[in-house]
Amino acid sequence: MTRTFCNPLDLPYRYQDKIAPGKQAEWRFREAADPTVIAWEGYYLLFASMSGGFWYSTDLITWEFKATPELPIEDYAPDVRLIDGAVVFCASKRGQLCTFFASTDPVHMPFEPVATTMEFWDPDLFQDDDGRIYLYWGCTSTEPVWGIELERGTFAPIGEKVAVVPECEAEHGWERKGENNHLEEPKTEMERMIRARTGTKPFIEGAYMTKHDGRYYLQYAAPGTENNVYADGVYVGESPLGPFTYQAWNPFSSNPGGFMQGAGHGSTFQDVHGNWWHASTMRISVNEKFERRVGLFPCYFDAAGTMHCDQRLACYPQVVPEGERAYDEAAEPAWMLLSKGAGVAASASSAEESHEPGLAADEDCRTWWAAAADDADPWVMLDMGAVREVYAIQVNLADHAIPASDTPEEEFVDSGAFFKRIITVEDQPARYLLEVSADGAAWEAVLDLRDGAADRPHAYVELDAPVSARYVRVSHLTAPLGGRPAVSGIRVFGRAAGIERPAAVESVRAARTEGGLSADLVWEPVPGAQGYIVRYGLSPQALYGSWELTDGSLGMHTLTTLNAGEGYSVRIDSFNEAGVTPGEPASC
Known part of the structure; x- marks a missing residue:
């Protein structure tokens, strides 16, 4: 039996009422977002916003819920890390000092408050191999992501905060705010109020630090959780507080098409076999902007140290390997x-x-x-x-x-x-x-x-x-x-027995637009295709990104998530019930 799961994760997402002052709520919606997953003592622990607890699993397939009434349920973006042998929790609270909590056995014992030292939003703790502790935080359309060292044991800040991730939508097309990276006018009074406060700039948020092979991968999310293009990018440095360099391939986690979209504000962890995974936020955003779910995707570091996720047909069954897995650019889902x-x-x-x-x-x-x-x-x-x-x-x-x-x-x-x-x-x-x-x-x-x-x-x-x-x-x-x-x-x-795979897309015409941040793609539709996977990357041998189109009649697409100054290879793969057929690469 193949061991699989399917995004979005099947969790008992919590209902909530959310009303504007002086108005009556009309309906409820479910929400969980901003997931942090860590491996601890044979378990995987999954914390997500507005959940009143966390889920734990031994296999990444079956999850059990543990309530945590001792933790602040309404503080967004819960972060958990192993710090000096304990699981340490912190979450966002604007306008107030935030508290760090710790537990040596969170599955069986409660968390206890250990320190209240500073104010932050979208926090991420990180303990380096030498035992030093760092905090990264930020969630605005006007400020960068910040980083600072914390005192071991007290979590008090050491020195001055450092700007580690700037907003750069003029060069990073995927950071542009809006559906498909294009901003629409507000439709409701609530949206107009929020637009007046937050403006039209992208939110730079959701920091998460991963150390791999001696290098520091500082991840961040943009442009906004309600958008299909909500994604995670990464800067890479040689020390915990930088300086950091924008990874040539970005965003490294992006899922703007398919059944459920979005793959931003997440965390990166290893399973018991050493395989990397990235958990992140997926959106519905129909009943309410923050109507969200959790997705889990295979993550990789290639030989050059490039970080990327495999999000081809990301809401199809995902295999949980029973040993070490290797990235296969030609791999298909377990089933179509x-x-x-x-x-x-x-x-x-x-x-x-x-x-x-x-x-x-x-x-x-x-x-x-x-x-x-x-x-x-x-x-x-x-x-x-x-x-x-x-x-x-x-x-x-x-x-x-x-x-x-x-x-x-x-x-x-x-x-x-x-x-x-x-x-x-x-x-x-x-x-x-x-x-x-x-x-x-x-x-x-x-x-x-x-x-x-x-x-x-x-x-x-x-x-x-x-x-x-x-x-x-x-x-x-x-x-x-x-x-x-x-x-x-x-x-x-x-x-599907008796059905042939679709023919290959043989000719793609590509033209860069919007200052190089987008590309218009045109191809001849393939008879019998359910849809297409738009694959793109920095070379034909490194097609890391994907954009799933579920309409087989399409013969055009605008790729909006490009970075200025980079040349791209692009390929349109066709798929149906029988499988995936790679197309011929083109340049843009």
Whole structure:
């Protein structure tokens, strides 16, 4: 059995109400972001914002939750590091001094406060091999990321802070704020208030330090968590406080296309086999700007020391290796997507206007099928058009019309100038039955959550053995907290016998635009392609970046994440249910 998981991670993300002063909240949304993952005593510990605790795992596949009522739940961007044998926690609090907490056994024992010394936002602690401790922090559109040394034991600052990562959107196209790196006008009063305060510059934030082979890799995020192009870049130095040099290949973590986008504000760690991983923030940002999830991606350092993530088809099944893995530029996911294409049809018991059944299979987490308000027994079903060999299924639930808490406004915790918030820390399970069928008459249960015991908003099921199926159905569906049943993605993975891989994209015409920060790409669409992977890098032998396009009819794309002054190689790979076909490289 292949050991896999599928992004976004299936965690019981916490619901919250968020209201502007003087206004009533209308609905709830889930949020977890800014993940820090560390390896500790045979466990992986995953901390994320607004979660009221952390998750721990022994295999990166199955995660258990540990509540931490002793830690500040509303402080953003929790950071955890091993410092002098203890797991040390800190998180963001504007306008106040922040507290460091420590535990020698966080899975079984609480954290205790150990020091309160300075104010910071988006912190990252780092202890070097010589025992010296450093702190990096910053999260604004007007200031750089800062670094400073801290006194060992007291966490008091030593000396003056140092600017370590500047804003540089004029040269780094991927740092430009906005969807696809282009800024739109505000649509709501809240957005206008935020724009007036934050301006149009990108947020430079989410620092994280990794030491590899004697060099210091200082990671940072831009341009904004609500954008599909939210990504992580890296500067490299010879000492913990620099000076640092911008890595020639950047952003090193970027996932602007596919089912769920975004791969910024993350952390980098090694598993028990020495393999590198990068955990980062993915966005939905429909019900609320900070509606976010957590993704996990393979990370590598090549022979030249270049840091990069492999994010080709990043929301397809990811293999957790049982030993050391090597980067393979030609590698494919364990299985391909069977639930999208010309032969796939969706039906449902009912549908609300603008939330038709087909939206449960359009490979976009930001659209979804929703049952009609009077539907007493909602279900949604996919017909893949032919019997397929199915190895895994992911069911992504959407939060649709979940009513707000009836908590009186005076009980809300004041979390900032623009809003108040309350977080529901308990699991809020949905209930449903997932079944497959070869003929639409005889059904086999794959996952039964009708008892409502597990909160699994992005349930991923790797089957013990493949099954032959044409139909996939989610039925007996009940949403949590009185919401409307809704599904943003029934995603079926496996192999499609009798289907040929698509032909190669043979000719790509590329032209740099916007001062070299973007490139217009044009190619002849490939018949039978589900979509394309836009691969690019500094040479044909180093195509590190990718941009997934899930519309096979496309023959054009604007690549907006380039850096001025760098020449790029670009390649368009076509893919369908049968696999991926590399295209011919071009220059831009």
